[in-house]
Amino acid sequence: MEKLIAAKELAARGETHLIGRGKAVPLALVDWIIMVALDGMSWTGQLEIQRDLIVLIQNRLGGIQGKYYRNSELHERKQNALFIAGQMLARGEKTGIRQLARLLGVEASSVSRWFEKGEFERESQRYASWFDDNGSLKPLLHRK
Structure with missing residues (x-):
């Protein structure tokens, strides 16, 4: 080995x-x-x-952290980032890549690479609709 x-x-x-x-x-x-x-x-x-x-x-077969593992990990990180950003936006807080990177404990350049141009802003707004003004998740029936 x-x-x-x-x-x-x-x-x-x-x-x-x-x-x-x-x-x-x-x-x-x-x-x-x-x-x-x-x-x-x-x-x-x-x-x-x-x-x-x-x-x-x-x-x-590609190691314990092969291609599919890395893709799954990236998907999970993106979802976490969008969840936090959406919650912050719903509470009326400004959110950006740098602030989000600090909260996630990663470099801002890493977070930037996770998203295509315009994707972070668009998806953050979509996730924000899942939360009320206090940042609590809305019931499923009331989500857009």
């Missing part, structure tokens, strides 16, 4: 020909090892997967 991580870091820094230079294991070999391990477990009826094999499979 350490060698796979090290090879990934070397490749990210722009190094090439890692396998030929003996600095990385071919991924096809790693995949073959996974297949043999799973096949062996299947043949012996022992279907308890060892932690090392789980970590190896997770790494080959």
Whole structure:
């Protein structure tokens, strides 16, 4: 596992020909090892997967925080930001990216990247309609 991580870091820094230079294991070999391990477990009826094999499979499938995890995380952060902004707007408070970033404990540039141009303002107004003047959620039947 350490060698796979090290090879990934070397490749990210722009190094090439890692396998030929003996600095990385071919991924096809790693995949073959996974297949043999799973096949062996299947043949012996022992279907308890060892932690090392789980970590190896997770790494080959994109890691524990792969693409879908990151997309889900981004969606949740956007929703939280809009919920807070909508609540603030409903109470008559001014809200902006910088203030929101401080409340969320992230950089303003991060919050800016979460939204397309005009999306934050438009969606904040939509979320604001979910709250009354005190910032409490309205009953579902009274939301726009």
